[in-house]
């Protein structure tokens with residue numbers, strides 16, 4: 001994204017996050033995952049964007065997403081394995097009802113519009129409003145993404161870019177423009193999403209495990225050493 005549309009301007013990870021990763025105390029036992037939902041008008045290019053990044057493919061024929069699709073992409077951030085769960089939702093009105101049931105629990109919302117279609121930009125605030133009904137507006141990260149940059153002339157694009165940056169600011173989203181056909185900016189965008197969600201994820205885990213208050217009860221016994229073993233044991237007890 002351009003500097004004026006970047007919401008987060010620091011170019012290094014939060015020192016607390018860096019230190020936690022170095023010390024191998026990022027908070028989660030097992031896999032670290034963030035859920036990302038992708039919303040926006042029909043045919044703006046949500047599925048193509050995910051397919052370009054996850055499968056490096058592009059289909060010029062439109063096949064509407066019915067309800068939702070799902071892709072998982074693995075990363076390694078600061079030496080820690082991290083996955084993004086990408087939920088590709090349907091833009092068609094008749095499938096919106098099914099799609100919206102998957103909005104809950106997102107750590108980031110990607111709102112997509114087509115840079116050649118001003119109407120799709122006019123609708124982004126409504127998409128955001130719907131997605132925020134199911135999520136915590138204070139903690140979710142927002143991205144506004146303009147697609148199909150390859151078919152926009154420079155002069156046409158600069159006109160819509162002004163509006164898009166303004167809207168992104170009002171929504172407190174970071175604005176990116178890209179092309180799934182050429183691949184321009186696609187990788188950079190998802191790396192950005194992964195970095196920012198990873199950082200937010202670790203920070204919130206650190207907050208949860210931050211110094212305990214006086215009066216908190218911490219019970220430690222030998223059986224608590226291995227949570228997996230404990231779970232296995234109690235399960236087999238239950239089945240006997």
Ligand SMILES: Nc1nc2c(ncn2[C@@H]2O[C@H](COP(=O)(O)OP(=O)(O)OP(=O)(O)O)[C@@H](O)[C@H]2O)c(=O)[nH]1
Pocket residue numbers: 040041042043044045046047048049059060061062063064065066089090091092147148149150151178179180181182
């Ligand atoms: N030229 C160009 N065409 C694109 C680009 N991205 C998507 N398209 C085309 O736009 C059409 C719609 O793309 P999809 O990714 O299926 O759109 P969608 O947003 O997933 O649509 P719904 O699933 O109905 O919500 C297809 O014909 C794509 O080939 C792009 O970056 N450049």
Ligand SMILES: [Mg+2]
Pocket residue numbers: 046047048063064065088089090091
């Ligand atoms: Mg789709």
